[in-house]
Amino acid sequence: MPGWLEVVIRSVVGFVLICSIGRLFIRKPIGESSALEFSLISIVSIIVAVGSIQLAIPVGFILISIIVWVLGIMSMTYLSTFSKSIRKLFYGKGIPIVKDGKILEDNMKKQHLNTDELLRKLRSKNVFQFADVEFALLEGNGELNVLLKKDKQPVTAKVLNKTVPAIKEPETVIMDGKILDEPLSTRGFSREWLQTELKKQNALVENVVLAQIDEYGQLTIDLFDDQLTVPQPTELPLLEASIKQVQANLELFALDTEKQQTKKQYRWCAEQMELVYEIVSPYTKGN
Numbered sequence: 001m002p003g004w005l006e007v008v009i010r011s012v013v014g015f016v017l018i019c020s021i022g023r024l025f026i027r028k029p030i031g032e033s034s035a036l037e038f039s040l041i042s043i044v045s046i047i048v049a050v051g052s053i054q055l056a057i058p059v060g061f062i063l064i065s066i067i068v069w070v071l072g073i074m075s076m077t078y079l080s081t082f083s084k085s086i087r088k089l090f091y092g093k094g095i096p097i098v099k100d101g102k103i104l105e106d107n108m109k110k111q112h113l114n115t116d117e118l119l120r121k122l123r124s125k126n127v128f129q130f131a132d133v134e135f136a137l138l139e140g141n142g143e144l145n146v147l148l149k150k151d152k153q154p155v156t157a158k159v160l161n162k163t164v165p166a167i168k169e170p171e172t173v174i175m176d177g178k179i180l181d182e183p184l185s186t187r188g189f190s191r192e193w194l195q196t197e198l199k200k201q202n203a204l205v206e207n208v209v210l211a212q213i214d215e216y217g218q219l220t221i222d223l224f225d226d227q228l229t230v231p232q233p234t235e236l237p238l239l240e241a242s243i244k245q246v247q248a249n250l251e252l253f254a255l256d257t258e259k260q261q262t263k264k265q266y267r268w269c270a271e272q273m274e275l276v277y278e279i280v281s282p283y284t285k286g287n
Helices: 003-025 035-053 059-082 084-091 103-108 115-124 180-184 191-200 237-254 260-285
Strands: 095-099 135-139 144-148 171-175 208-213 220-225
Touching: 003 035, 003 084, 035 191, 059 084, 059 135, 095 103, 115 144, 115 180, 171 180, 191 208, 237 260
Parallel strands: none
Antiparallel strands: 095 135, 135 144, 171 208, 208 220
16 A cells, blocks of 8 residues: 555544544533643544554554543543542642632742733633732633622622513524524524514525524624624614603603593503513613
8 A cells, every 4th residue: 555545544544533532522622621631632632643644653553552542531531520539630629819809829829820820811801900809719720710809790680689581592593694494483483574574674585694583582683795784673672762752641641631630540650651661671672
């Protein structure tokens, strides 16, 4: 067999092996992998790469080496599932870097982390002032997880004691100019409805790169031609404005009438419209 053909065959087989191993063991981004995990996968990749061009190495030796390393990775993954101590051995454990608002310099030195790196990691978490941090933990993979001080944390509905509607994930109904029927029917819509909504935005299916239906049933699209401006959906904002207008009209009617009984009725109706607005408002915002 010609040498070049053997290199091609070995390379193709090696490529398939690496893809298969990756599908079996890699379930997270490289940035979330520990140094040990990354090293193990890199070693297997190097063995495959070297074996693809070093024709003097028998194929059997290459396969034996790959099997040994893959079995080692499998054993590590299996054992770490059931043992906390083994997980610490293989993946490391979190080290506090900031505690009670104070930077722990000794821990930073042990982890070879300098102040520039600390600030960079904080910025990656959208924290630009270290004084805002109550607690920060350096994970085994080098990622810094941050807990902000109470007064620096974003306001949530729970903090405000507000009830908000459940959120549904958006459904992609057009991709690369093709309609996706399954997610469209999942939301209870038809192709005819989709075509009608596209006409409102002066768009054709074949011109749409991506289209999604949000939790409120609004269609948002992006076109292949970036020079074209897509009008924003207006149904929900118009509904919100109409409710407020009705409420304002009822309050005006209450002021204009001289009859006390009629005035009370108008005011009661205005209060009811205010309640309707509070109920509907979270849906009409769309964000």
